[in-house]
Amino acid sequence: MVNVPEQILSAIKTYNSIVITSHIEPDGDSLGSVLGLARALSKAGKNIFVPLNSNIPEKYSFLAEMLIPYRELLPNPELAVVIDCSSPDRIDWGVYGSPPSVPIVNIDHHVGNIMFGDMNWVDENAAACGEMIYYLIKKLGLELDEISATGLFTAILTDTGRFSFINTKPNIFRIAAELQEAGADPKKIGEALYCNYSPSYLKNVGIALCNLKILSDGKVAFMVLDHKNAQELGTRVNDSEGIVDFAIAIKGVEVAALFKEVDDDKVKVSLRSRGAIDVSRIAQLFGGGGHKNAAGCTIYGSLKSAKETILREIERDLKKKSFA
Known part of the structure; x- marks a missing residue:
C-alpha cells in the first residue's frame, strides 16, 4: 500500500466542510479523481463542495452529472483539496474567485509541481491522480461504490491511455479490477469516452x-x-x-x-x-x-x-x- 502523508489523513478526518477542486479545463483524471473523493467523503458524512467552473468537455458529461450533488456552495469551508494541478495559477476556484482562507491539500502526480499546498502529496510515479485517490480512500477506511468507482476508473483509464502507456504497472490492473467489482462499468465508460464524438x-x-x-x-x-x-x-x-x-x-x-x-x-x-x-x-x-x-x-x-x-x-x- 502506498504511503499517504499522515498530516493529510489527519486533516481530512478532522474537518467536516471540505472544498474539492482541480485545474481549469478539466480532463478525465481531474474530474474522475474529484468525483471519486467527493463521493467517498460525502458518504462518510462530510459536507463537500466542488466549485469547478470551467467548461467540462461533452465526453465527460456523465461525470458532470454525478457531480451535481456537490455543487451547493459551502460559505465557510474548513479545508480545500486540490487534485491534479501542478501550479496554483491553474486552480479552478469557481465562485470563490480566489483561494478560500483555509489549509490547502495539494495532491498531484505531475513533474514540476511547485508544492503550493500547506500539505503536499506529489507522486510523480503514480499513473494517475485517480490511483492516488484510490489509495487515499483506502487509507481513510472509506467505501467505494458505483459512483466513486466510476470516477476513479475513468481517471485511470484516461491517464494511462486505456492501459497502454508506460505508466501502466501491474498494480493499476488490480485497482481497476477492484473498481469494476465496486460498480464501475468499463463498457459504459468506454462508450461515453471513445464512442461518443461530437x-x-x-x-x-x-x-x-x-x-x-x-x-x-x-x-x-x-x-x-x-x-x-x-x-x-x-x-x-x-x-x-x-x-x-x-x-x-x-x-x-x-x-x-x-x-x-x-x-x-x-x-x-x-x-x-x-x-x-x-x-x-x-x-x-x-x-x-x-x-x-x-x-x-x-x-x-x-x-x-x-x-x-x-x-x-x-x-x-x-x-x-x-x-x-
Whole structure:
C-alpha cells in the first residue's frame, strides 16, 4: 500500500466542510479523481463542495452529472483539496474567485509541481491522480461504490491511455479490477469516452490530419488547428483532446505536437513523445508542464512564432539524444 502523508489523513478526518477542486479545463483524471473523493467523503458524512467552473468537455458529461450533488456552495469551508494541478495559477476556484482562507491539500502526480499546498502529496510515479485517490480512500477506511468507482476508473483509464502507456504497472490492473467489482462499468465508460464524438471533434480530426507535417527524417510530426478554419467550419479549437495522439502513433515518430490557435495571440500546444525525449521539459520552458511523454503549454504570440519556437526546442532535444 502506498504511503499517504499522515498530516493529510489527519486533516481530512478532522474537518467536516471540505472544498474539492482541480485545474481549469478539466480532463478525465481531474474530474474522475474529484468525483471519486467527493463521493467517498460525502458518504462518510462530510459536507463537500466542488466549485469547478470551467467548461467540462461533452465526453465527460456523465461525470458532470454525478457531480451535481456537490455543487451547493459551502460559505465557510474548513479545508480545500486540490487534485491534479501542478501550479496554483491553474486552480479552478469557481465562485470563490480566489483561494478560500483555509489549509490547502495539494495532491498531484505531475513533474514540476511547485508544492503550493500547506500539505503536499506529489507522486510523480503514480499513473494517475485517480490511483492516488484510490489509495487515499483506502487509507481513510472509506467505501467505494458505483459512483466513486466510476470516477476513479475513468481517471485511470484516461491517464494511462486505456492501459497502454508506460505508466501502466501491474498494480493499476488490480485497482481497476477492484473498481469494476465496486460498480464501475468499463463498457459504459468506454462508450461515453471513445464512442461518443461530437461532429466538431471529428471535423477537427480531419483538419489536423490534412495539415500533418513530418520533419527530421520522420522523427517529428506536428499538426495545426487554426482560428480561421474553426470559424469557417463552425468547430471549437479546444474540442481536440487526444488528437495529438494520431501524430505520435505514426511509425518512426519520436515527438509529436498539436498547435491550437485559440486567439490571434494565444496558442495552446499539446506534446507527446516516445522513448527518451522529455516533452515536459519543453512545456516547462513556457509555463506549462505534464509528464515525460505527455505535456502541454500555452504560448502567447502568433501561431507562426509558436511553431518555430516549439519545433526548435524539439530539434535541440533530438540532437542531444543523437549525441548521447
